[in-house]
Amino acid sequence: MSLTGKTLNEEEFFYGHKACAGCGGSLAVRIALKVLGERAVAVLPAGCMSAVAFNFPQLCFGNNAMISTFAGTASMLTGVEAGLRAQGINDFQAVGFAGDGGTADIGIQALSGAIDRNDNILYICYDNEAYMNTGIQKSSLTPFGAKTTTTPAGENIRGNLRPKKNMFEITAAHGIAYAATASIGFLNDFMNKVEKASKIKGTKYIHVIAPCPTGWGTATDETIDFAKEIVDCGLWYLAEYENDEFILNYKPTEFTDVETYLRKQSRFAQLTDEDIQVVRESRDKKWERIQKNYKVK
Amino acid sequence: MKPYLRDKVPTTLSEIPDHTAYEAGYLVTKNAGWRNIRPVINLEKCVGCLQCYLYCPDGVISKEENKVRLDYDFCKGCGICKKMCHFDAIQMEVEK
Ligand SMILES: Cc1ncc(C[n+]2csc(CCOP(=O)(O)OP(=O)(O)O)c2C)c(N)n1
Ligand code: SF4
Ligand code: SF4
Ligand code: SF4
Ligand SMILES: [Mg+2]
Numbered sequence: 216m217s218l219t220g221k222t223l224n225e226e227e228f229f230y231g232h233k234a235c236a237g238c239g240g241s242l243a244v245r246i247a248l249k250v251l252g253e254r255a256v257a258v259l260p261a262g263c264m265s266a267v268a269f270n271f272p273q274l275c276f277g278n279n280a281m282i283s284t285f286a287g288t289a290s291m292l293t294g295v296e297a298g299l300r301a302q303g304i305n306d307f308q309a310v311g312f313a314g315d316g317g318t319a320d321i322g323i324q325a326l327s328g329a330i331d332r333n334d335n336i337l338y339i340c341y342d343n344e345a346y347m348n349t350g351i352q353k354s355s356l357t358p359f360g361a362k363t364t365t366t367p368a369g370e371n372i373r374g375n376l377r378p379k380k381n382m383f384e385i386t387a388a389h390g391i392a393y394a395a396t397a398s399i400g401f402l403n404d405f406m407n408k409v410e411k412a413s414k415i416k417g418t419k420y421i422h423v424i425a426p427c428p429t430g431w432g433t434a435t436d437e438t439i440d441f442a443k444e445i446v447d448c449g450l451w452y453l454a455e456y457e458n459d460e461f462i463l464n465y466k467p468t469e470f471t472d473v474e475t476y477l478r479k480q481s482r483f484a485q486l487t488d489e490d491i492q493v494v495r496e497s498r499d500k501k502w503e504r505i506q507k508n509y510k511v512k
Numbered sequence: 513m514k515p516y517l518r519d520k521v522p523t524t525l526s527e528i529p530d531h532t533a534y535e536a537g538y539l540v541t542k543n544a545g546w547r548n549i550r551p552v553i554n555l556e557k558c559v560g561c562l563q564c565y566l567y568c569p570d571g572v573i574s575k576e577e578n579k580v581r582l583d584y585d586f587c588k589g590c591g592i593c594k595k596m597c598h599f600d601a602i603q604m605e606v607e608k
Pocket of ligand 4 (some may be wrong): 553557558559561563564565579580596597598599600601602
């Protein structure tokens, strides 16, 4: 039976945290833990989700949880899994929650190593598209055109010049046991992917888009709307990789306009019509490749 | 286990652990003071669809008797629950 609000575990495991009002990342962590339950052992590197949860004596995880080095989410997960197994404990799920910077930049080597060893861990990247905890710096998952403190908008350059790295396909290229993309705007899809991943042996990677009102320059009550719209306008997509195959879970019948999506966020306020055309074209190119290489469900 | 408010705030040196592990779910402060506006649920209109419960980033809405209740100690007033309610059962009111 697929998970819904009605069937989901009623217990809360991530509570009383100090994330900004309307934080998408905290919703991703909360929901994933409700799916995994109290036998989840969580590892969080430096980043917003550890910063808002561990402020002694305010400790906001109800399950076992700990902070890793910024680069070491996946290696600590490996250690947690091996250590518990060595003690004869088997009814647990080692799960990591790392940001986009912690995943696609500084933590990519540890993650790649864990996938290579096929360690039995679940790695969840909550992607808010910048280094938010240190005040909005560009990561390799910051999209083209976004203004951050390290990609400011000026006369000659209007925000980030580089496209968003494709972490989902990078993990898939390792031949990982299971990888998926998700969005907190589609929680039923996300919950069921977390549950599915928890039942697969080997390394699992889930990349969930989690808007950040503080870094994106959006209202606190719009977080879910943006997490939906990014999928509806085709700048993000819901997909899975398993058994050497890419599967697209959801295809909008017609894309909404990327311009509408971009213009509502202050991080994109400086973009010209030409910049927006660049975003549109790269989206269309990406979808051409998806149509060619992904099985459409 | 759901983290909950404790009476005891560790303050003296002997109460603070000399290692990095401590009891899970140990809360000593509320988040209510962050709010400028507060969601108010009209239980007459609520049909118990649970969308507000599911999408609240702070997990402060829980199921109760086929409807929902809200923990104002930890609600930050983000307004997401109101947006998720398609039955007009949640209104945001200014905090006094
Ligand atoms: C080795 C190391 N370098 C830098 C930092 C400082 N630092 C802490 S959190 C953070 C940003 C994390 O960004 P991301 O992984 O995207 O998570 P977010 O804060 O956006 O949730 C940085 C740079 C650190 N803690 N350790
Ligand atoms: S800065 Fe963004 S990601 Fe960090 S706690 Fe605030 S809303 Fe969440
Ligand atoms: S206002 Fe935000 S924090 Fe408060 S109950 Fe609604 S969704 Fe949850
Ligand atoms: S979203 Fe509205 S109708 Fe549904 S449970 Fe919440 S208050 Fe009730
Ligand atoms: Mg980030």
